[in-house]
Each structure stands twice: as C-alpha cells, then as structure tokens.
Amino acid sequence: MCGMPQQPPVRSSPARPRRPDASMSLITNVMDHSLDDGYAEAAARRKSLGEGGLPKTLRAKLGLAGGLVLAALVVTVGASQAHVTAPVVAKERQELIDRIDRETAAADKLESGVDRLREDVGARQRAALRQTGGSKADLVSLLSGATAVHGPGVKLVVNDAKEASTGGDGTNPRESAGFSDTGRVRDRDMQRVVNGLWASGAEAVSINGQRLTALSAIRAAGDAILVDNRPLVPPYTVLAVGDGRKLSTAFQNSADGLYLHALQDNFGIRTAISAEGDVRLPAAPSVIVRTAQPSAEQAEKTEKGTS
Structure with a gap:
C-alpha cells in the first residue's frame, strides 16, 4: 500500500491574548498620548513662522532692557563727546572775545586820531582867518562856529x-508821525x-x-x-x-x-x-569859512558909480 508521504507537523503559534481594554481604543489613545502632540504641533508652527520659543512677556522685557542699554550707551557717548569738545568751544569763545577787544581798541585809537586831526585843522583855519580878515573875520568865524x-x-x-x-498803540500824534x-x-x-x-x-x-x-x-x-x-x-x-x-x-x-x-x-x-x-x-570841527570878495571889474564899476 502505497502510503502518502508524511508532512511534518505544523506548529501553530499560540494566539496573542486579547487586551481587556480593546473595546475602549479611543480612551486608550487619549490616555497614551495625552496633549503632547498638540504642544509639539504648536511649537513646530511657531518655529516655522520665525517666532522664538520664549513667552511674549519675556521677549518684551528683554526688548525693553536692550532699548534702555542702547539709550544709556548713546547718552554716555554724547556726554563723553561734549566733555571732550567743551574746552575747544571755550577756547574759540575766548579767542572771539579777544578779537572783539582788539578791534574795539583799534577803533577807539582811530577815533582819537580823527579828533586830534580835526582840532589841528580847526586851529589852522582860525589862524588863517585871523591873518586875512582881522576883526571882521573873527566875527564871521564866531557866527559860523569856527571858534570857541x-x-x-x-x-x-x-x-x-x-x-x-x-512801543505804542498808534493812537497818539507822536507815534503816528x-x-x-x-x-x-x-x-x-x-x-x-x-x-x-x-x-x-x-x-x-x-x-x-x-x-x-x-x-x-x-x-x-x-x-x-x-x-x-x-x-x-x-x-x-x-x-x-x-x-x-x-x-x-x-x-x-x-x-x-x-x-x-x-x-x-x-x-x-x-x-x-x-x-x-x-x-x-567849543569850536565846531572842520568848518571851512569862505568870504566873498568883489572882483576887479566889479570894484572898478563900483568906483565909477560912486564917482
């Protein structure tokens, strides 16, 4: 009798025991993952938008602190520059004052020289009048202000x-004039x-x-x-x-x-x-006094008329 070849016996793996909470898969998923996935998604979204991971209040405080540091730095640099330039400004101011004083002294000296020249001219004019006109010239020079x-x-x-x-309000005659x-x-x-x-x-x-x-x-x-x-x-x-x-x-x-x-x-x-x-x-400075003299022709006509 021909017998069929015998096959090795097949060993079946033991079946995995069924979880007792298999019927509660939704509750199991919530309990296993909790809210970690939500936090991870939010962090990834902020990162993709370029936002840091720091809270807004902390970022605001850090920004304010940085602004204060920058302002303090600017003030410090400005004060340092002012301290450095203060002597230069004071020196330039003193040089300007000295220049004004020198120019004022020069102007006073020139004015004194002008006054001396006027007095000299007046003295020479009075001497010339006395030499040419006598008492009549003295009277003319007196009335004209050429002598003291x-x-x-x-x-x-x-x-x-x-x-x-x-100032005024425009209601009086002096102001309107x-x-x-x-x-x-x-x-x-x-x-x-x-x-x-x-x-x-x-x-x-x-x-x-x-x-x-x-x-x-x-x-x-x-x-x-x-x-x-x-x-x-x-x-x-x-x-x-x-x-x-x-x-x-x-x-x-x-x-x-x-x-x-x-x-x-x-x-x-x-x-x-x-x-x-x-x-x-006093005598008036630089007064030129001129007296009229008849011409020879006029003098001759006058003599003929009187004769």
Missing part, C-alpha cells in the same frame, strides 16, 4: 521820561528845540558839547540821535549863548518852547531851563 565862544546864556536839559515805553516810543526824546524834538533857541536870539548853540553850525544836521539812527553823524545819549544838555534871562523867556513863550512843555505834560519828558552867567561852547 563863551558868555552869558541859557542851559536847557532835555531827558527821556523816567519810564520810557518800548513815526515815533514808536512816546517816552523818548526824538531827533525832531531836538530840531525844534535848537531852532526855537536860534529864533529866540541865541548867538551860538551846542548839544552835549557838539557845536552846531548852519551846516549841522540832527538825525536819528534807531533810538539814537545823531548830531553831525555823532551819536548822543540822554540827557541832552543844550547850551546857548545870549542874554540869559531874555533868551530863556523868549524861548519858553515861543511855539517851540510850548511844544517842549506839551511833551513834558503829555509824555513825561523831563526838561529844565536856567539862565547862566557864563557858558562855554
């Missing part, structure tokens, strides 16, 4: 108001004073030692009054040679004297006038 003069006269002092204003400060003496005021003294009989007039002539000009430059381009400062002392009492009375009763009195009443400008027994006025 003294004698009885008046002394008139005009000064700004005690509390001179620095171009005066922005109603408490200050202006060039037009001094023009009227001088013209009033001439009209009242003054033979010679000076302001603050500056002799006035027929060619003199009283002008304004800002708040300063110029007499022949020389600035004067208040109080303005006006000396006039003449009959003291008559000159004083005539001036105060004139229109210009009443104008000065109105300035005193309305704007507080201070004035004082007095008769003096002797006032001294």
